[in-house]
Amino acid sequence: MKTTRVRAVLRKELREYRHNGNIIYAMAVVPLVFIVQPLVEIFTLKTSAALTLRHEDSLLYLLAIPALAPAMLASYGIVGERDQGTLEPLLATPIRSDELLAGKALAAFVPSLAIAYGIFGVFVAITELFARPAVAAALVRGPEVIAQVVFTPLLAGWSTWVGIAISARSKDVRVAAQLSALASLPLVAVTSLTAFGVIHATLRFAVICGVALLVLNRLALRVVASAFDRERLITGAK
Amino acid sequence: MQPALSVHALSKRFGDRVAFNDVSFEVGRGEVFGFLGPNGAGKTTTVRTLGTLIAPTSGSALVAGIPLIPENAVEIRRRISIMPESPGLYLRLSVIENLECFADLYEVPEPHKRIARALHAVKLDERARDLCGALSKGLRQRVALARALLNEPQVLFLDEPTSGLDPAATRDVHELITALSHSGVTIFLTTHRLEEAERLCDTVAILNTTLRMLGPPAQLRTQLFATTLAVRTRLPLPDPDRVFNGLPSVEAWRRDGMGSYSLTVSDPTIAAPAVTRALVAADADVLSIGESLHSLEDVYLELVDNDANPPLGRS
Incomplete structure (x- = not known):
């Protein structure tokens, strides 16, 4: 794989985001809505609530953001090129399928990661600044912050690959976006169930999930590249 | 000298539908080869096949001296350029940003010099910073042509390069095609403009799923009339x-x-x-x-009309 060509695709995508900032704003809006209600609740919590909070993993709720955020960008990646008629000139260059897919994946992954970490940072900062100290201490704990830091790229990576795979097989931009959003729901469900205590977040559970996501992310490029059918994308046949 | 393109019994089917069948021809280096045919004749599919975008069903070909097999696809694409009928530009990016992206994809040395040269060739030096979305159809076509020149291809596939261009811009493109061919670039020109093919092409092929005629325009006239x-x-x-x-x-x-x-x-x-x-x-x-004197248009219409309404007694 030639990094020059991966970089070329990434740079092109980032330039498109820069020229059309609405893409990134739209990506950030949904996750921002995610944190409004929890923040409002946190501000109203009394110091006595800290004891209950200490036995929950509420902060993991924010892991839904990296699971959800890449869906839109990733799902647009390939079918969007096809839709605007730019896929054929792109595929007519020496770019290989894995290089194109890696560039597209990075272009969805990088802003998603920035948004997820950014919103997490904002959430933690507001909590530390404005919530009662006992509540903040109960909510923002070391293991959960580590989980957030470690799982954010893993979840965003997986969600990105699912979106790219859907994009490479879809014929319509809207269908691809809907399917990608739908496909990220299981991850959102797992993170939410963990945050609400339905699934117990033990170290063992975290390690298993982490390793599984790592393996899936490692395999994803190869699997998606092998399923990438240039001919079908160009001609719409098959 | 090895031809730039050598196609032997090449066919492409999509299920039961035949896109083109049993097509054979050779194109010498520096030659302008006109590829004519009615809509749906298989011209674009042939270009896509030779450009490694789709795989042939049967037959063989050498493109820029390399056998057309999946393992050689990247190397073939490195040596050729395809300008599709629709320019396919990133409309939110400027002209130069579009070209920078493709210069990187082709890994061209000294990309800024190449980009400047390509822009100069299509007379777009002054519009380099303009957003492609703000350009007219004709100017977009010229940007696409500049993009196709970036890698200094051995074989340049042009699909309707003058479609949407005004007469002056058309003349510029014709001059560019002639200059490129004189510098040794092989031009594979798909066009509906028969006077364009007659003026520019050394050899013309008329395709209507199968190759109906092949030869220099003058020879086609004498063959048919x-x-x-x-x-x-x-x-x-x-x-x-x-x-x-x-x-x-x-x-x-x-x-x-x-x-x-x-x-x-x-x-x-x-x-x-x-x-x-x-x-x-x-x-x-x-x-x-x-x-x-019969024009190439007479030849073309005679063949295409015959295909549409075969004379009685012909199967």
């Missing part, structure tokens, strides 16, 4: 049979109108003087005698 002399006299000849029959090289004649005759001849250089002498001897007032 008998050479004729058009004769006009001030008054109709009283006995044309007596004048035209038996003249050397004149095979047949027919009346086209009042004082207008069309003579089928085997060699116009022999027939024309003999006809002139016969007309003078018959006391006819001759207005003109000249060889009727």
Whole structure:
């Protein structure tokens, strides 16, 4: 794989985001809505609530953001090129399928990661600044912050690959976006169930999930590249 | 010298539908090869196949000297360029940003010099910073052409390169094609503009799923149409049979109108003087005698019409 060509695709995508900032704003809006209600609740919590909070993993709720955020960008990646008629000139260059897919994946992954970490940072900062100290201490704990830091790229990576795979097989931009959003729901469900205590977040559970996501992310490029059918994308046949 | 393109019995099917079938031709280096045919004839599919975008069903080809097999796809794409019918530009990016992206994809050395050269070739130096979305269709077409020049291809596939261009821009593109061919670039030109093909192409192929004709435009004309002399006299000849029959090289004649005759001849250089002498001897007032030239358009329409309405008795 030639990094020059991966970089070329990434740079092109980032330039498109820069020229059309609405893409990134739209990506950030949904996750921002995610944190409004929890923040409002946190501000109203009394110091006595800290004891209950200490036995929950509420902060993991924010892991839904990296699971959800890449869906839109990733799902647009390939079918969007096809839709605007730019896929054929792109595929007519020496770019290989894995290089194109890696560039597209990075272009969805990088802003998603920035948004997820950014919103997490904002959430933690507001909590530390404005919530009662006992509540903040109960909510923002070391293991959960580590989980957030470690799982954010893993979840965003997986969600990105699912979106790219859907994009490479879809014929319509809207269908691809809907399917990608739908496909990220299981991850959102797992993170939410963990945050609400339905699934117990033990170290063992975290390690298993982490390793599984790592393996899936490692395999994803190869699997998606092998399923990438240039001919079908160009001609719409098959 | 090895040809730039060598295609042998190439076919492409999509399920039961035949896109093109049993196509064979060769294109020499620096040659301008015109690829003509009606809509749906398989021209674009042929270009895509030779450009490694889709795989042939059967047959073989050498593209820029490399066998057309999946393992060679990247190397072939490195040596060729395809300018599709639709420019396919990133409309939110500027002209130069579009070209930078493709220069990186082709890994061209000194990309900024190459980009400047390509922009200069299509006379877009002044519009480099403009957003592609703000350009007219014709200017977008020129950006796409600049993009196709970035990797200095050995074989350049141009699919309707002058579609949407004004006459001045069309002339510029024609000049560019001629200059590229003189510098050794092989041009594979798909066009519906028959006068364009006639003017630019060394060889022309007419495709209608199968290759219907192949050769230099002049050769296609003589292959398809008998050479004729058009004769006009001030008054109709009283006995044309007596004048035209038996003249050397004149095979047949027919009346086209009042004082207008069309003579089928085997060699116009022999027939024309003999006809002139016969007309003078018959006391006819001759207005003109000249060889009727059929255009490439006549050739094309004859073939395509025959395909659409085959003559009776032909299967």
